[in-house]
Amino acid sequence: MRASDKALWPALSPLLDRALELEPGARTELLASVRRDAPEVAAALERLLTEHERAVASAFLEAPPVVDGAPTVLAGQTVGAYTLVRPLGSGGMGTVWLAQRSDGRFEGNVAVKLVHLAVLDREGQERFRREGTLLARLAHPHIARLLDAGVTTGGQPFLVLEYVEGTRIDQYAADHRLSVEARLDFILQIADAVAHAHANLVVHRDIKPSNVLVDTGGSVKLLDFGIATIVDPASTGEPGAVTVPGARALTPEYASPEQVVGGPITTATDVYALGVLMYQLLLGDHPTKASGASYAEMLRALAEHEPARLSDAVAQRPADDPETRRILEERGTTRDRLRRACRGDLDTIVSTALKKNPSERYQGVGALADDIRRHLRNEPVSARPDRWAYRARKFVRRHRAGVAAATVVVATLIAAVGVTTREMITARRERDRADFQRRRAQASSEFMRNLVTQIGNKPMTMREVLDRGRVALEQQYEGDPAFIARMLVALSGPYRELGDLKTADEMMARALQLAEIQRDPELLATVHCDTGDQLIDERNFDAARRHLAEGEQYLRQAFSPETNAECAIAETSLAVAERRYDDAVRHASGAVTLLEQAGNTRSTRYTSALTNLAVTYSTVGRLQEALTAQRRVTEVSRQIGRAKTTAVVVSLQNEGGFLRRLGRWLEAERRFVEAIELARGGDRMGRVPSYLLVNRARLLVSLARGEEALALLQQARTQGQILPTFEALGKLAEALVRVDRGDVIAARALYDELQPGRTALPDAHAHGVTILGARLAQADGRLPEARALVDRAIEQSGFPRTLSPAQPELLELAARLSLDSSDLETAIRRCQDSLRVADTQFGRDGPNAYVGRAHLTLGVAFAAQGNAHDARNEWERAAAILEPSAGASHPWTVEARTRLAGTH
Numbered sequence: 001m002r003a004s005d006k007a008l009w010p011a012l013s014p015l016l017d018r019a020l021e022l023e024p025g026a027r028t029e030l031l032a033s034v035r036r037d038a039p040e041v042a043a044a045l046e047r048l049l050t051e052h053e054r055a056v057a058s059a060f061l062e063a064p065p066v067v068d069g070a071p072t073v074l075a076g077q078t079v080g081a082y083t084l085v086r087p088l089g090s091g092g093m094g095t096v097w098l099a100q101r102s103d104g105r106f107e108g109n110v111a112v113k114l115v116h117l118a119v120l121d122r123e124g125q126e127r128f129r130r131e132g133t134l135l136a137r138l139a140h141p142h143i144a145r146l147l148d149a150g151v152t153t154g155g156q157p158f159l160v161l162e163y164v165e166g167t168r169i170d171q172y173a174a175d176h177r178l179s180v181e182a183r184l185d186f187i188l189q190i191a192d193a194v195a196h197a198h199a200n201l202v203v204h205r206d207i208k209p210s211n212v213l214v215d216t217g218g219s220v221k222l223l224d225f226g227i228a229t230i231v232d233p234a235s236t237g238e239p240g241a242v243t244v245p246g247a248r249a250l251t252p253e254y255a256s257p258e259q260v261v262g263g264p265i266t267t268a269t270d271v272y273a274l275g276v277l278m279y280q281l282l283l284g285d286h287p288t289k290a291s292g293a294s295y296a297e298m299l300r301a302l303a304e305h306e307p308a309r310l311s312d313a314v315a316q317r318p319a320d321d322p323e324t325r326r327i328l329e330e331r332g333t334t335r336d337r338l339r340r341a342c343r344g345d346l347d348t349i350v351s352t353a354l355k356k357n358p359s360e361r362y363q364g365v366g367a368l369a370d371d372i373r374r375h376l377r378n379e380p381v382s383a384r385p386d387r388w389a390y391r392a393r394k395f396v397r398r399h400r401a402g403v404a405a406a407t408v409v410v411a412t413l414i415a416a417v418g419v420t421t422r423e424m425i426t427a428r429r430e431r432d433r434a435d436f437q438r439r440r441a442q443a444s445s446e447f448m449r450n451l452v453t454q455i456g457n458k459p460m461t462m463r464e465v466l467d468r469g470r471v472a473l474e475q476q477y478e479g480d481p482a483f484i485a486r487m488l489v490a491l492s493g494p495y496r497e498l499g500d501l502k503t504a505d506e507m508m509a510r511a512l513q514l515a516e517i518q519r520d521p522e523l524l525a526t527v528h529c530d531t532g533d534q535l536i537d538e539r540n541f542d543a544a545r546r547h548l549a550e551g552e553q554y555l556r557q558a559f560s561p562e563t564n565a566e567c568a569i570a571e572t573s574l575a576v577a578e579r580r581y582d583d584a585v586r587h588a589s590g591a592v593t594l595l596e597q598a599g600n601t602r603s604t605r606y607t608s609a610l611t612n613l614a615v616t617y618s619t620v621g622r623l624q625e626a627l628t629a630q631r632r633v634t635e636v637s638r639q640i641g642r643a644k645t646t647a648v649v650v651s652l653q654n655e656g657g658f659l660r661r662l663g664r665w666l667e668a669e670r671r672f673v674e675a676i677e678l679a680r681g682g683d684r685m686g687r688v689p690s691y692l693l694v695n696r697a698r699l700l701v702s703l704a705r706g707e708e709a710l711a712l713l714q715q716a717r718t719q720g721q722i723l724p725t726f727e728a729l730g731k732l733a734e735a736l737v738r739v740d741r742g743d744v745i746a747a748r749a750l751y752d753e754l755q756p757g758r759t760a761l762p763d764a765h766a767h768g769v770t771i772l773g774a775r776l777a778q779a780d781g782r783l784p785e786a787r788a789l790v791d792r793a794i795e796q797s798g799f800p801r802t803l804s805p806a807q808p809e810l811l812e813l814a815a816r817l818s819l820d821s822s823d824l825e826t827a828i829r830r831c832q833d834s835l836r837v838a839d840t841q842f843g844r845d846g847p848n849a850y851v852g853r854a855h856l857t858l859g860v861a862f863a864a865q866g867n868a869h870d871a872r873n874e875w876e877r878a879a880a881i882l883e884p885s886a887g888a889s890h891p892w893t894v895e896a897r898t899r900l901a902g903t904h
Contacts, residue, residue: 166213275353
């Protein structure tokens with residue numbers, strides 16, 4: 001390439017990309033268009049195209065190009081530690097190859113991008129090395145991660161990226177006829193990825209449909225993240241705010257106005273690109289109608305043309321136009337419905353993202369994402385004008401905690417309508433019942449209005465709102481003691497969550513007093529069972545047992561499926577606390593059956609009963625049944641309009657926890673990611689609950705991603721409000737990572753803190769502490785002590801008389817310790833025991849990492865015996881199980897594949 005052409009490269013690169021995709025006739029038209037606007041650029045482009053045609057005619061790929069300083073054929077040759085397999089594509093910036101790691105560290109596919117030498121001068125090559133390290137730190141589930149970057153000794157820059165097998169986002173959305181809401185969910189996934197990069201001082205600068213793929217699991221992956229930052233020779237190393245004095249490599253259709261005029265590139269640049277992508281995903285149109293125009297026309301439109309509002313653009317489309325029909329078909333909607341979906345908030349959100357002046361846009365991707373989430377939750381968006389209707393809803397946002405408490409009051413009032421009405425069916429005529437419902441609804445509205453009036457514009461704490469609500473309740477409804485009793489039961493829960501057990505107990509005692517005055521059996525059963533449930537939480541089992549027995553007596557006088565189910569759930573808690581596990585399962589399943597028989601399967605009462613059943617199954621080791629019940633919770637919650645609530649966050653993380661214990665780690669990872677994204681979207685500060693961070697960190701330890709696990713644990717500790725149980729689980733996870741890293745001193749200190757009497761670690765996790773102790777002893781060379789620890793834990797678990805989900809992992813560890821002691825017979829027996837228990841405990845519903853590891857260890861034992869045939873069979877089984885359960889790059893999978901390769 002001529003030196004003069006290099007100077008024009010920023011303008012040439014996108015044009016060359018387009019030209020290479022066109023047929024010869026279309027290329028001629030493109031050249032003519034560019035020649036009118038920019039003769040120098042057209043001449044350079046024509047020279048490059050002529051060289052390209054000459055190279056193709058000479059079969060240049062068959063010639064020996066220079067890679068890493070040596071003349072080689074590209075396919076089959078190495079770039080750094082990677083072997084090139086086949087080309088995936090090419091463009092103005094370089095060529096992309098499918099490649100595999102060739103130094104034996106792991107197997108699996110990657111994408112290697114060979115960047116054209118014309119892109120970088122000598123100084124740029126040095127910066128390329130430096131910034132490759134920065135970008136490699138980006139770790140996000142929706143970013144196709146940059147794994148490596150370097151420059152060969154021959155001066156050829158290369159990037160090594162995660163290989164994503166997927167479909168362009170616009171094509172995927174069309175193929176699956178995704179709704180507006182589903183397309184916005186994709187935008188949120190991209191926004192989360194971009195926000196992560198911005199937090200690490202990296203701006204993408206080239207967000208477009210071809211750089212966003214949807215993988216086979218339906219998850220978005222953003223490609224080429226930060227490539228513009230690496231290859232831009234004017235970068236200062238601070239991509240969060242890079243001053244660009246001249247033209248830069250860009251894709252005109254997706255560039256921001258400041259990129260065209262040479263203004264500062266900031267995080268608002270990516271906001272604009274997301275606005276363009278959102279416009280196209282929702283409408284199928286480009287906001288400036290610039291696609292397909294000449295280069296100059298595209299840039300002019302970008303700088304001058306104001307995009308039509310989304311809803312206006314829909315209205316302007318001819319109804320009988322084939323293109324309109326295609327767009328509507330791909331979204332499974334009609335023109336009127338699409339216009340209504342876009343009108344209002346979406347119009348405002350997209351228009352704000354597409355402002356020409358960066359200072360008028362959302363100043364961060366997080367702000368854009370927050371408004372999208374608010375729109376999806378039917379909440380006011382920040383970009384809307386402050387009109388009267390919005391002021392009312394903004395009041396709710398200003399007093400989110402207080403209104404949440406008030407909502408509990410109102411929801412209970414509304415629920416009381418149904419309960420009280422049923423009590424009066426036999427005593428009043430239909431007219432009286434209708435009158436009663438109307439009166440109660442009016443009371444509910446009045447109560448809410450009065451409570452909000454009392455709150456006023458002054459911010460109030462949750463406690464202050466509860467106190468005022470309790471006083472108002474007693475004053476306004478003193479003539480309805482049954483109603484007050486039910487409300488006191490409902491409001492005692494929030495007091496308990498605030499840690500005010502004294503007030504909560506007083507309210508329950510007052511509720512019981514009122515119920516006894518009424519002599520209402522159903523009300524008395526409700527109060528006694530709720531009181532018993534709360535006493536179980538306080539570990540006061542004797543008092544709890546007395547209240548539950550009282551509740552049972554009253555239930556015999558007045559059967560109610562809902563009240564019976566509540567009492568059954570309380571009985572479940574007591575049975576679990578007293579380790580009467582058969583009784584616990586009977587009570588938990590009984591609560592679900594009662595509600596199903598009553599047709600009550602679309603309520604939070606039903607999802608609570610199902611969650612109780614799932615947790616009970618998990619406690620007694622019936623993990624597959626626990627997973628089935630929990631999935632039903634998630635499904636029902638979404639069906640009844642609670643898809644964006646904390647209840648679904650908890651349900652998804654429970655699913656992830658069950659899948660982790662079942663050894664289905666990749667499935668578990670998807671659940672945790674979904675739960676975290678939902679939790680972050682539901683918090684205006686973007687925070688994630690500490691319990692969720694700790695539980696995902698535990699999964700990351702299983703996935704051998706220790707650094708990510710430690711980062712999440714540190715985040716959980718930093719934000720505080722971590723319960724003692726999760727603090728203990730976090731210490732166990734950290735200790736296991738420390739052992740893996742060889743930091744035995746730190747791991748041993750944590751192990752000491754996890755000993756009985758010094759921790760809040762539940763009994764169900766005791767085997768994890770045993771495994772940690774055994775690994776510490778093994779690291780110190782104390783094999784007999786390590787084996788004794790594990791053998792004792794296996795015996796205490798009841799094996800072989802009683803089987804449990806913890807045993808396969810303990811038995812497999814015992815096998816490995818036996819191998820280290822050259823006790824091959826014991827190693828083989830322990831592996832076979834592990835497989836037998838796993839088959840019983842985990843079933844065959846999915847590949848199980850613990851089973852895969854047992855096959856791997858069994859193969860090692862057979863090989864040590866000289867039984868190569870059986871060893872190979874076991875390693876084949878291990879590899880086939882571990883890859884889908886733990887991942888192709890997991891150390892266990894790599895070991896299985898490596899051992900298999902050595903048998904050829």
